[in-house]
Amino acid sequence: MTPLRIGHGYDIHRIVPGRPMILGGVRFDTDYGLDGHSDADALTHAICDALLGAAALPDIGHFFPNTDPAFKSIDSQILLQRVIAALRERGWKPVNIDASLIAEKPKIYPRLAEMKSALAASTGLPVDCIGLKATTNEGVDEIGRALAIAAHAVCLIERI
Numbered sequence: 001m002t003p004l005r006i007g008h009g010y011d012i013h014r015i016v017p018g019r020p021m022i023l024g025g026v027r028f029d030t031d032y033g034l035d036g037h038s039d040a041d042a043l044t045h046a047i048c049d050a051l052l053g054a055a056a057l058p059d060i061g062h063f064f065p066n067t068d069p070a071f072k073s074i075d076s077q078i079l080l081q082r083v084i085a086a087l088r089e090r091g092w093k094p095v096n097i098d099a100s101l102i103a104e105k106p107k108i109y110p111r112l113a114e115m116k117s118a119l120a121a122s123t124g125l126p127v128d129c130i131g132l133k134a135t136t137n138e139g140v141d142e143i144g145r146a147l148a149i150a151a152h153a154v155c156l157i158e159r160i
């Protein structure tokens with residue numbers, strides 16, 4: 001079987017008042033946050049889907065349905081740890097992850113190191129195997145009007 005596989009993931013969540021803003025396992029000090037059944041960490045969800053996709057497994061919603069109360073407000077780092085465990089059971093481990101956030105706000109750059117540390121802890125990867133960056137959408141569309149935040153992720157996995 002092929003020893004290396006590539007995966008891609010995407011997620012988007014609406015910005016709403018009064019919800020926590022959690023991205024890459026890090027909480028931002030804002031009076032707005034992302035709407036969702038879980039903690040709505042769009043970045044971590046995109047990473048989960050990239051890993052699942054690389055292993056040709058069904059997506060995050062299949063493993064953790066948004067109709068299941070067990071996942072209400074759940075910390076997405078727990079979901080990511082379970083995704084890593086699902087891959088490990090099937091003989092796969094991550095090699096590296098690269099992800100991009102598209103967000104008008106909050107400013108991501110000052111918190112990047114913390115986010116990488118949190119994702120490294122959940123995936124078991126060294127921090128230098130996790131790429132992370134942010135860009136605004138230059139005011140274009142709902143993301144550009146700060147009504148939503150989107151994330152894209154790619155990853156490589158290899159045989160254990």
Ligand SMILES: Nc1ccn([C@@H]2O[C@H](COP(=O)(O)O)[C@@H](O)[C@H]2O)c(=O)n1
Pocket residue numbers: 102103104105106107108109110134135136137138
């Ligand atoms: N939410 C964000 C968006 C962007 N950044 C950083 O600002 C730089 C400039 O953004 P552009 O959209 O003009 O490319 C970008 O390179 C990021 O480093 C950010 O920290 N948080």
Ligand SMILES: C[C@@]1(CO)OP(=O)(O)OP(=O)(O)OC[C@H]1O
Pocket residue numbers: 011035036037038039040041045060061062063064065066067071
């Ligand atoms: C993370 C899960 C968990 O129920 O819920 P949401 O926070 O709604 O996130 P989304 O990316 O829309 O769907 C995936 C679900 O698995």
